[in-house]
Amino acid sequence: MGLVIVLFLLSLLGLSRHTESWSEVGINYGTIGNNLPSPHESIKHIRSMKASRVKLYDCNPEILKALSGTRIQVSVMVQNNEISSIASSQTIADQWVKTNVLAYYPKTLIRIILVGNEVLSYNDQKMWCDLVPAMRKIQHSLRAHNITNIKVGTPFAMDIMHSTFPPSSGTFRSDITATVMLPLLKFLKGTHSFFFIDVYPYFPWSANPNNIHIDQALLKETFHYTDHVNGLIYTNLLDQMLDSVIFAMTKLGYPDIRLSIAETGWPTAGDANQHGANVHFAATYNRNLVKKIAAKPAIGTPARPGMVIPTFIFALYNENQKSGPGTERNWGLLHADGTPVYNIDLSGKQAAFSSDVVLPVPVGNHNVTHRHTGEAWCVAKAEVDLNALHSALSFACGLCETCGALAPGRECHVPGSNSLTLHASFAFSSYFAKFHNLGATCDFNGLATLTTNNPSEFFQLELNFPIPHYIKFV
Numbered sequence: 001m002g003l004v005i006v007l008f009l010l011s012l013l014g015l016s017r018h019t020e021s022w023s024e025v026g027i028n029y030g031t032i033g034n035n036l037p038s039p040h041e042s043i044k045h046i047r048s049m050k051a052s053r054v055k056l057y058d059c060n061p062e063i064l065k066a067l068s069g070t071r072i073q074v075s076v077m078v079q080n081n082e083i084s085s086i087a088s089s090q091t092i093a094d095q096w097v098k099t100n101v102l103a104y105y106p107k108t109l110i111r112i113i114l115v116g117n118e119v120l121s122y123n124d125q126k127m128w129c130d131l132v133p134a135m136r137k138i139q140h141s142l143r144a145h146n147i148t149n150i151k152v153g154t155p156f157a158m159d160i161m162h163s164t165f166p167p168s169s170g171t172f173r174s175d176i177t178a179t180v181m182l183p184l185l186k187f188l189k190g191t192h193s194f195f196f197i198d199v200y201p202y203f204p205w206s207a208n209p210n211n212i213h214i215d216q217a218l219l220k221e222t223f224h225y226t227d228h229v230n231g232l233i234y235t236n237l238l239d240q241m242l243d244s245v246i247f248a249m250t251k252l253g254y255p256d257i258r259l260s261i262a263e264t265g266w267p268t269a270g271d272a273n274q275h276g277a278n279v280h281f282a283a284t285y286n287r288n289l290v291k292k293i294a295a296k297p298a299i300g301t302p303a304r305p306g307m308v309i310p311t312f313i314f315a316l317y318n319e320n321q322k323s324g325p326g327t328e329r330n331w332g333l334l335h336a337d338g339t340p341v342y343n344i345d346l347s348g349k350q351a352a353f354s355s356d357v358v359l360p361v362p363v364g365n366h367n368v369t370h371r372h373t374g375e376a377w378c379v380a381k382a383e384v385d386l387n388a389l390h391s392a393l394s395f396a397c398g399l400c401e402t403c404g405a406l407a408p409g410r411e412c413h414v415p416g417s418n419s420l421t422l423h424a425s426f427a428f429s430s431y432f433a434k435f436h437n438l439g440a441t442c443d444f445n446g447l448a449t450l451t452t453n454n455p456s457e458f459f460q461l462e463l464n465f466p467i468p469h470y471i472k473f474v
Contacts, residue, residue: 024294039062057117089137122445168230197261234302286313392447
């Protein structure tokens with residue numbers, strides 16, 4: 001009997017250690033910059049910050065070799081343009097695993113394979129349909145090699161959600177529920193994997209600072225909100241966003257799929273109209289995040305108290321070659337030369353930092369008491385492929401009710417050879433206004449661009465196409 005008890009206690013200890021390993025915080029290691037340190041130097045930086053895991057956006061051989069022999073757990077990624085070919089052939093999937101996993105495993109502790117990145121944010125219906133079949137084939141290849149400690153998943157942005165507030169109303173978009181979400185959730189349940197989500201409280205707060213207090217976004221837990229449908233009490237915006245995903249999965253019959261935060265963070269700088277992007281808020285958010293995620297016992301969320309949530313902060317570096325608004329190049333914990341933007345201990349063991357006395361006070365673009373007056377519109381670029389533009393227009397209109405006004409005979413229809421560009425811009429702007437607070441970007445596979453100029457001026461100056469006065473952009 002004594003031996004049985006000892007073995008039982010040892011099994012619990014092993015389970016505890018396994019669970020705790022997931023509760024530590026990791027870092028996203030992006031490489032879209034021409035001035036970044038070498039992979040070997042970068043791994044030194046990651047270790048100095050006490051990160052337990054690193055998430056890559058590819059399978060960079062030099063980085064994977066540099067991680068060999070370390071105790072850092074690694075997430076690698078299948079590129080979006082590889083998904084359909086992998087879905088079509090087990091042989092191709094096997095070759096991908098051989099080249100990108102077996103060549104480094106087990107000396108490099110690859111623990112996650114992410115198939116694609118924010119696939120449902122792109123207007124590629126074939127890629128959507130191929131996503132889960134590709135995941136199945138990667139999983140099959142791992143099993144063929146008796147690899148059982150690597151999870152297969154895919155990360156989504158919050159634009160997969162139709163509703164997020166109150167959290168109990170959480171539902172997925174109707175256009176992806178049956179075709180993608182149900183097969184995906186079945187796969188995740190069967191493989192005991194995670195639902196990976198990119199969740200940024202910065203976006204909903206910055207889009208609506210009058211109605212969301214900055215303390216809620218920064219995880220300060222000084223405010224309380226009660227979801228009156230179920231009585232759950234929320235003290236921060238992150239929990240609200242995560243629980244909306246949990247309730248969406250529950251409504252589809254999958255209440256127990258584990259969550260992992262594939263990306264989260266706060267920008268340290270941005271354009272003039274990107275309020276709240278500063279070092280003070282970024283340090284506050286990420287430090288509070290680490291404190292919450294690394295807590296033992298695990299805190300979880302109101303809907304799942306005690307849940308361990310594997311989390312990756314975005315990002316390791318400020319990446320100077322990323323496109324888009326200014327914030328896109330300013331999410332890093334480190335400058336390009338490897339020096340810290342602010343001090344942070346990703347293990348969660350250091351609660352205070354001696355250098356806090358010089359932490360910059362938020363100035364300039366930090367308006368937290370008034371909605372900013374600057375506006376931005378998402379418009380179609382000039383001289384793009386018209387077939388691709390038409391497809392993107394259809395995608396945006398499928399998610400925005402306002403596009404009915406573009407139909408022939410309706411108030412916003414414009415005839416003529418330039419009508420497609422105008423109609424697409426109307427749809428892109430409507431989509432961006434509806435979803436940018438959930439993290440959606442103005443890209444549309446490179447067909448769109450963000451402008452702070454009134455569209456009337458933009459069309460006149462950039463496209464030499466005067467916009468009719470009755471067209472109203474969101």
